[in-house]
Amino acid sequence: xxxxxxxxxxxxxxxxxxxxxxxxxxxxxxxxxxxxxxxxxxxxxxxxxxxxxxxxxxxxxxxxxxxxxxxxxxxxxxxxxxxxxxxxxxxxxxxxxxxxxxxxxxxxxxxxxxxxxxxxxxxxxxxxxxxxxxxxxxxxxxxxxxxxxxxxxxxxxxxxxxxxxxxxxxxxxxxxxxxxxxxxxxxxxxxxxxxxxxxxxxxxxxxxxxxxxxxxxxxxxx
Amino acid sequence: xxxxxxxxxxxxxxxxxxxxxxxxxxxxxxxxxxxxxxxxxxxxxxxxxxxxxxxxxxxxxxxxxxxxxxxxxxxxxxxxxxxxxxxxxxxxxxxxxxxxxxxxxxxxxxxxxxxxxxxxxxxxxxxxxxxxxxxxxxxxxxxxxxxxxxxxxxxxxxxxxxxxxxxxxxxxxxxxxxxxxxxxxxxxxxxxxxxxxxxxxxxxxxxxxxxxxxxxxxxxxxxxxxxxxxxxxxxxxxxxxxxxxxxxxxxxxxxxxxxxxxxx
Numbered sequence: 001x002x003x004x005x006x007x008x009x010x011x012x013x014x015x016x017x018x019x020x021x022x023x024x025x026x027x028x029x030x031x032x033x034x035x036x037x038x039x040x041x042x043x044x045x046x047x048x049x050x051x052x053x054x055x056x057x058x059x060x061x062x063x064x065x066x067x068x069x070x071x072x073x074x075x076x077x078x079x080x081x082x083x084x085x086x087x088x089x090x091x092x093x094x095x096x097x098x099x100x101x102x103x104x105x106x107x108x109x110x111x112x113x114x115x116x117x118x119x120x121x122x123x124x125x126x127x128x129x130x131x132x133x134x135x136x137x138x139x140x141x142x143x144x145x146x147x148x149x150x151x152x153x154x155x156x157x158x159x160x161x162x163x164x165x166x167x168x169x170x171x172x173x174x175x176x177x178x179x180x181x182x183x184x185x186x187x188x189x190x191x192x193x194x195x196x197x198x199x200x201x202x203x204x205x206x207x208x209x210x211x212x213x214x215x216x217x218x219x220x221x222x
Numbered sequence: 223x224x225x226x227x228x229x230x231x232x233x234x235x236x237x238x239x240x241x242x243x244x245x246x247x248x249x250x251x252x253x254x255x256x257x258x259x260x261x262x263x264x265x266x267x268x269x270x271x272x273x274x275x276x277x278x279x280x281x282x283x284x285x286x287x288x289x290x291x292x293x294x295x296x297x298x299x300x301x302x303x304x305x306x307x308x309x310x311x312x313x314x315x316x317x318x319x320x321x322x323x324x325x326x327x328x329x330x331x332x333x334x335x336x337x338x339x340x341x342x343x344x345x346x347x348x349x350x351x352x353x354x355x356x357x358x359x360x361x362x363x364x365x366x367x368x369x370x371x372x373x374x375x376x377x378x379x380x381x382x383x384x385x386x387x388x389x390x391x392x393x394x395x396x397x398x399x400x401x402x403x404x405x406x407x408x409x410x411x412x413x414x415x416x417x418x419x420x421x422x423x424x425x426x427x428x429x430x431x432x433x434x435x436x437x438x439x440x441x442x443x444x445x446x447x448x449x450x451x452x453x454x455x456x457x458x459x460x461x462x463x464x465x466x467x468x469x470x471x472x473x474x475x476x477x478x479x480x481x482x483x484x485x486x
Contacts, residue, residue, distance in 0.1 A: 123330035127344030141334045
């Protein structure tokens with residue numbers, strides 16, 4: 001690499017990182033929180049004893065998993081205005097990503113709840129608890145532990161998927177890199193730099209995941 | 223939690239706590255219980271024995287609403303009578319359950335809670351009794367079963383025998399009228415069985431009303447007031463331990479008892 005390349009790499013780093021801090025990371029966090037709310041609701045629907053409720057949850061998961069994220073994003077941002085619903089780029093992206101994460105995480109939450117042995121439900125019943133209370137005090141704390149690794153995966157995927165938001169004009173990490181690349185014509189350099197920043201973010205997340213797992217596993221015999 | 227006192231004693235023997243009449247239960251098309259009558263008397267120990275698949279565990283689980291019978295009645299002296307001709311609501315099953323507590327074959331302790339938290343969960347969260355009072359009571363119960371120093375340990379750190387004693391303490395802390403035991407020693411290593419059976423013997427002596435599904439015939443002989451032999455979903459024979467275990471009238475009872483007492 002020439003001196004000029006280094007110079008460009010150095011000068012573009014801050015705009016890219018600030019794109020991560022003000023765009024990518026808040027968007028991923030908001031979408032994950034929204035997605036988890038949807039996921040828990042859909043998982044409970046799928047576990048419902050009312051058949052049509054369970055069916056509705058299954059259809060949601062099927063639609064979300066069966067259509068591309070990019071298409072979902074475009075439906076929200078470019079599609080909804082034609083039926084009179086106009087949403088700004090950032091909230092559009094947050095809504096689309098939440099809906100998407102909700103579909104995938106619902107299956108994780110459902111599997112985690114099912115992984116808790118039936119005997120735990122029975123023990124809750126025997127000490128006088130309702131289903132709802134057994135779920136919240138006995139089942140969910142145990143399911144949470146099981147779901148940390150797969151949910152971490154989902155979150156890490158989400159962080160990278162937010163780069164799609166650049167296509168609906170959200171200013172985030174990747175869009176910053178694109179802008180500088182278009183201006184300087186140094187595509188290889190800028191896109192590798194963007195990749196590097198994504199990687200560093202994901203390394204930090206993976207480290208966070210290990211710490212969380214250790215914390216949650218402390219009482220469990222292996 | 224209303225625990226109605228049972229009515230005054232009937233004509234003979236101690237007052238009945240629970241009257242089961244014509245209880246049936248099918249799983250799909252498979253009948254598991256085919257008309258069982260049972261009377262649980264206050265302060266007595268009823269042992270249910272029988273081959274695996276006979277329906278004895280299902281019978282026990284019907285007594286606290288873990289299973290919903292397909293037919294028959296369960297009457298609790300002092301009020302509640304449930305006819306299972308119609309499927310009862312969860313709250314009705316809850317009323318049956320609230321008089322009893324159960325000890326499971328596989329303990330079913332809550333792995334994410336300490337021993338003390340396991341014990342106080344029901345009394346504090348469900349029965350809404352004062353936490354301090356419940357903790358004090360729980361500690362003395364744990365002391366009594368020799369697990370005082372394990373109060374803050376998690377179940378995974380305990381042996382099977384210790385976990386089952388916690389399971390029993392968790393049941394006692396609910397202050398039930400009736401203790402149900404579902405093969406409480408069947409998953410224990412042989413050298414740990416004695417501790418648990420010894421504790422159960424003490425509880426029986428203190429006058430707890432107990433229904434025990436068990437394969438431990440010597441225990442049944444020593445502790446039970448009545449032994450019920452269940453086979454193929456019906457009570458095949460019932461009587462005192464002496465009658466059922468020493469002088470069984472039925473061929474199938476004799477064969478079952480012989481096989482358990484002389485396995486080789």
